[in-house]
Each structure stands twice: as C-alpha cells, then as structure tokens.
Amino acid sequence: MPASTGISTPDSATSGTLSVGFVLLPRFTLLPFAAFVDCLRLAGDEGDMSRQLRCRWHFMSADGAPVTSSCGAAISPCMPYSDPAQFDYLVVIAGVLEGEGGVDRQTIDYLERAAASGVPLVGICTGVFALLQAGLMNGRRCCVSWYHHDDLKRRFPEALSVPDQLYIDDGDRLTCAGGIASADLAAWLIERHLGRTWARKSLYIMLIDEARRGNAPQPHPMVLQKVDNRTVRRAISVLEQHLGDIVSMDELAERSGCSRRALERHFRESLGVSPQKFARELRLRYGLWMLNFTAHSITEIGERCGFADTAHFSRSFKDTFGFTPSEVRRKEVGVQEALIDPFILQVGKADSP
CATH class of the missing domain: 1.10.10.60 (Homeodomain-like)
Structure with a gap:
C-alpha cells in the first residue's frame, strides 16, 4: 500500500481464528492491556509457547513509535495504523486523562475508517473517550469505570454512560471499565470465537477462578477504612x-x-x-x-x-x-x-x- 496513506500490513505469516489490533494511546493503563493480550496469548497456543496460532494480535500507534504507558513502561514494537479490515476487533486502550484536547486527529480518522469498514470497536478504560470523541457511540450505552464517570459526563454530557457494569457487548461496539475486567471481556470474546475451553484455560493460568459476565457489578470504593485484620x-x-x-x-x-x-x-x-x-x-x-x-x-x-x-x-x-x-x-x-x-x-x- 502506498506509503503516503500511512497504512502498513502486518506479517501475513501469522494467522489465527481471532485477530485483534490494539490502538495504544499515550499513557495508557498497563493492567487492562496486559490482561487482555495475555488472555489472547494463552488461548492462542496449545503448547504455551506464546505462538500466535489461534489468535494473533498487533500493537499500533499513530506514527508506529513505541507507546509509553502511565507507569512508564513502553510497548514496542508498534506499527503505524494498518488496514482495520484485517482485524476481528480493534481495541482502543487509553489511561491518564491530560487536559481537554482529547485524542489526535489521525487516531480519530482511523477509528472512523474502522467503523465504516464494519470492524467492531472496543474501548477499554478511557479508550471509550476516544470512541465518544470520534462520534462513534451516538445512541449507544458505554461502560465506564466509576472512577472516570464524572469526567466522562462532564466532557460528553449526552453519553449513555453505565458505571455499574464490568463491560458492555453491543455487537460492533464493546466498552469495558478497565482494570482486571479487561480479562473478563477478552475471555468472553475468546469463548465466542474459539470456545469455552480456551477461554477457561487462559483464565486458569492467570489464576482467575472464573470469567465474570459483563453485567456483573463493578467493585466500588465502599470501604476505604483501614482494616488491619x-x-x-x-x-x-x-x-x-x-x-x-x-x-x-x-x-x-x-x-x-x-x-x-x-x-x-x-x-x-x-x-x-x-x-x-x-x-x-x-x-x-x-x-x-x-x-x-x-x-x-x-x-x-x-x-x-x-x-x-x-x-x-x-x-x-x-x-x-x-x-x-x-x-x-x-x-x-x-x-x-x-x-x-x-x-x-x-x-x-x-x-x-
């Protein structure tokens, strides 16, 4: 594909039943990213060699440069935004909210192109803010962490926000509160595409007893009192x-x-x-x-x-x-x-x- 389009194609030697592209935004939160991609990794290879057999995934940024998470760890290698049609899902992960400027224009254009191609979009943590800024959640419910709920309502007062569930699967729009709930959502998608056995295998290896469904309540900070026992x-x-x-x-x-x-x-x-x-x-x-x-x-x-x-x-x-x-x-x-x-x-x- 011509270089002027900013589009590249990942190595076609790896293929699988489930293909996921990750859009990593600056200062994204590392835990939901790691939980999601590790579910894919553990379900993707029967021999636990981290080979992309049943699942494949690619990390992307606007310019193809490494992306630094909120804790300072950088994800590399990343590639520039590639043809969204090659992915079963496009997962947008963000984190620390800085200022009111929002997401860069190149990312917004890419998300709009993915939506026009019919690729399901997944907003994790404050990744849902990017989908809202792109105008891709109109009339859709969006799951948000209780921690970011006030910020979301202030920036997007018309948003149909849901701060009391772990994730929402609305077909071609999926949103997740973040944190370890990202593993629950990944397991749900793995179960849908590969079967329950592979989803449970991933969670068990990650020492997670069972997958919670999307309508499970978010844990709220009800008890902040110091308890020594x-x-x-x-x-x-x-x-x-x-x-x-x-x-x-x-x-x-x-x-x-x-x-x-x-x-x-x-x-x-x-x-x-x-x-x-x-x-x-x-x-x-x-x-x-x-x-x-x-x-x-x-x-x-x-x-x-x-x-x-x-x-x-x-x-x-x-x-x-x-x-x-x-x-x-x-x-x-x-x-x-x-x-x-x-x-x-x-x-x-x-x-x-």
Missing part, C-alpha cells in the same frame, strides 16, 4: 465482588480461610459489627450509589443489590439511611456529600446478632 480484608474483598448476590456466611468464611465463628469474631473485633450486618449495609450503599448515578428503576436497583422484592429493599434502605429510595430519586434529600465520602461503618455501634 487480613481475614476481614479478604472477606470484604469477596463481598465487594458480589454486591448483587447474597453470600452465605459459611461460604464467606470458607473463602476467607476460617470458620464462621472465627469470621464473626474477627469482624466484631475489627469493625464492631457482624459480617451479616456489614454485608447488608454494603449492598445498601451500592443501592444508594446507583440511585444517584444511574437511571435504573428502584425495583431493578433492589434486585441488583440482592433484595428479593422492592418493599424489602425500601424498608432496609430507610432503616439504614433514614430516608427512602424514592426520596433519593426525587432529590428530596441531600445525600451527595455522603456519596463522595468513604463508606465507613459506625464501628463500635451496638449490633444485634
């Missing part, structure tokens, strides 16, 4: 990963590496509350967050918080916060400050068994 920290992590589920105390104790009785003792000594009450208030706090930052109905929010019916959710919500979900939704109570502050249970408060 390692068992309690482990239990809190499990609860934050299952905000929409009721985790039995027996299962929580097993996953925390202790007996149920010991778990209850650890919680009372560290936080002054039982693990049951802690888990319940954590789910309710998640509901409070969704009432303020999503358009989900109160019924749906109650279900996402693990409550069997709306009445139970509303009663529990009022008992905990002193106002009802309907009052929050109607903006009759000022709770914004509480949402910004860390969620810290009132330790030492009397708690009935």
Whole structure:
C-alpha cells in the first residue's frame, strides 16, 4: 500500500481464528492491556509457547513509535495504523486523562475508517473517550469505570454512560471499565470465537477462578477504612465482588480461610459489627450509589443489590439511611456529600446478632 496513506500490513505469516489490533494511546493503563493480550496469548497456543496460532494480535500507534504507558513502561514494537479490515476487533486502550484536547486527529480518522469498514470497536478504560470523541457511540450505552464517570459526563454530557457494569457487548461496539475486567471481556470474546475451553484455560493460568459476565457489578470504593485484620480484608474483598448476590456466611468464611465463628469474631473485633450486618449495609450503599448515578428503576436497583422484592429493599434502605429510595430519586434529600465520602461503618455501634 502506498506509503503516503500511512497504512502498513502486518506479517501475513501469522494467522489465527481471532485477530485483534490494539490502538495504544499515550499513557495508557498497563493492567487492562496486559490482561487482555495475555488472555489472547494463552488461548492462542496449545503448547504455551506464546505462538500466535489461534489468535494473533498487533500493537499500533499513530506514527508506529513505541507507546509509553502511565507507569512508564513502553510497548514496542508498534506499527503505524494498518488496514482495520484485517482485524476481528480493534481495541482502543487509553489511561491518564491530560487536559481537554482529547485524542489526535489521525487516531480519530482511523477509528472512523474502522467503523465504516464494519470492524467492531472496543474501548477499554478511557479508550471509550476516544470512541465518544470520534462520534462513534451516538445512541449507544458505554461502560465506564466509576472512577472516570464524572469526567466522562462532564466532557460528553449526552453519553449513555453505565458505571455499574464490568463491560458492555453491543455487537460492533464493546466498552469495558478497565482494570482486571479487561480479562473478563477478552475471555468472553475468546469463548465466542474459539470456545469455552480456551477461554477457561487462559483464565486458569492467570489464576482467575472464573470469567465474570459483563453485567456483573463493578467493585466500588465502599470501604476505604483501614482494616488491619487480613481475614476481614479478604472477606470484604469477596463481598465487594458480589454486591448483587447474597453470600452465605459459611461460604464467606470458607473463602476467607476460617470458620464462621472465627469470621464473626474477627469482624466484631475489627469493625464492631457482624459480617451479616456489614454485608447488608454494603449492598445498601451500592443501592444508594446507583440511585444517584444511574437511571435504573428502584425495583431493578433492589434486585441488583440482592433484595428479593422492592418493599424489602425500601424498608432496609430507610432503616439504614433514614430516608427512602424514592426520596433519593426525587432529590428530596441531600445525600451527595455522603456519596463522595468513604463508606465507613459506625464501628463500635451496638449490633444485634
């Protein structure tokens, strides 16, 4: 292809069932990139020799130069933007947001060309900002990390942002909150193209128990209080990963590496509350967050918080916060400050068994 077009073609000697092109933007976040590409790598070769047999991938930048991530590590070699039609997916990964200038014109043109060619576009972390800037998410829901949600709404107030899921698969537009959720999305695509066996193989080698589906809730920073007890920290992590589920105390104790009785003792000594009450208030706090930052109905929010019916959710919500979900939704109570502050249970408060 003529050099004046800025288009190059990767080595055609490697081919596979799943082909992915990575658009790496300056100061991209390394973890979601590594999680995604390692899923491809581990699924691509039965002998674990990192050969691109079932999957192939290429790293690209606007000028073909190495791209430096937010942590300072550079990815090389990169090639200039190549014909998007050769890829099954084009994955855009960004990270640190600098100023209001946004993405360079060459990248925007390339994304527009890919969309016109019918290539599915994947926005990971703040990579979704690039898709929005290019005007390629009009009328589409886009998944964004809770951490970047305010920035996204400020820059793109008309965007249909979803900050309470891990990723959204909308056919030719896929968006992911970032972090380790990038592995979940990669596993989903591998399962679609290569089969579940290869997706599970990748995750197991990466020491990930199982792939979470896109509608799984994002872990929110509900608990920022310093907790010294390692068992309690482990239990809190499990609860934050299952905000929409009721985790039995027996299962929580097993996953925390202790007996149920010991778990209850650890919680009372560290936080002054039982693990049951802690888990319940954590789910309710998640509901409070969704009432303020999503358009989900109160019924749906109650279900996402693990409550069997709306009445139970509303009663529990009022008992905990002193106002009802309907009052929050109607903006009759000022709770914004509480949402910004860390969620810290009132330790030492009397708690009935």
